[in-house]
Amino acid sequence: MTRYLLLFLYSISLLSCKPLFNYTAVDYNGIPKVEPVLSFTEDADKVVYKAQIDLYKKHFSGIVVFKYIPADSATRIVFMSEVGITFFDFQIRNGEFTVINAIAGFDKELIISVFREDFQILLRNPVEGENKIFYKNLTIENSYTYASDFCGFTHDYSYENGKLAEIISKERVKIKKLIKIFGDDAQHPQQLIIEHKNVKLVIQLSRI
């Protein structure tokens, strides 16, 4: 009985590592151009999202502004209430995260660390990370997965039809976080859904 159970668990673990079956490793030159989830240019240097945050049974909301400041070579992220009160103001510069300002209640390390990691993932280019493995999906045309180590986790970047569709953050085979990307705008997607699997937390960002 134990042998069958072990065999079953082994099969499940193999299935969760999808690159082993439907994917084949490809050369870096064979992949589509990789950009961060949110990227900025001189003409499109900011994007504003309505945020809906569900933590267990509590619902929170607000407005998130992402703005690239060329003079600082940094992206500022401001989260405020619908009424206009700023909750926090973060900066990410070359991957380095800084808290510019956070009001009482939002200055707790636990809250900051959740947002820090989520925002860093949205703004980083996986190709610039280390230990990249690129796979081509053999069953879906023009679909790729990039496995990239970051913050001690593996991140699978799945592209469908040349467009980033999903990022799966994993610790070994266990999924820690799922980021779903919707909309045709490659620079500023229409909607982002970040589902945390270790806590009951879902962050939904809808472009306004």
Place this chain on the structure above:
Amino acid sequence: MRKILYIAFLLIGHQLVFAQESNYTLVPQNKEIETKINNMANSLNTIQSDFTQQKHMTYLSVTVESKGKFWYQKENKMRWQYTEPYKYTILIKDGKITIDDGGKNSEFKVKGNKIFEQMNEIISASIKGTIMKDERFAVTLYENNAFYMVKLLPKSPEVKEVIAEMFMYFDKTGFSVSKVKMVEKSGDYTLINFSNKKVNDPIPASVFILN
């Protein structure tokens, strides 16, 4: 060249804003104005208005604008309904705040949330005309041709942490609130402009119910 133009633009912009604010002159303690504001408040039962809200982030050069409708009914029933560019409603009634965030409802007590509590009291006091005597703020009165501007400096450190100063603009003809400006420590500010105001028109009870 672009940098010079940008700096020039900022300087001119700053001068225009400064000129706008500096049109106001200090009004010494004035019983007559206080009486007018109080009289208006005493005769006021309801207000309905459209509003435009602009959050100005100075350093980022970003302005986030939203629009909606506002209802107030004596005593302390208020509804803020954002309609553009998102749907979001705040209903304050019977000491409770109910929020409808695009169909997701949540409810909490006004007293449990210091910032909401203070903001609610500031708005109520402004509408009721008691703001001039509010001891939680250092209050100064200014005027120009069209408005009385009440400058409020919060005394509570908790409120100061969030709002450094507030300006309420009362129009001189109707003595009702026309604009509210909330300035944060960083210098960023939120300006709410009220328009199409209707005073003392009946408001259906359904306005103060969120399904």
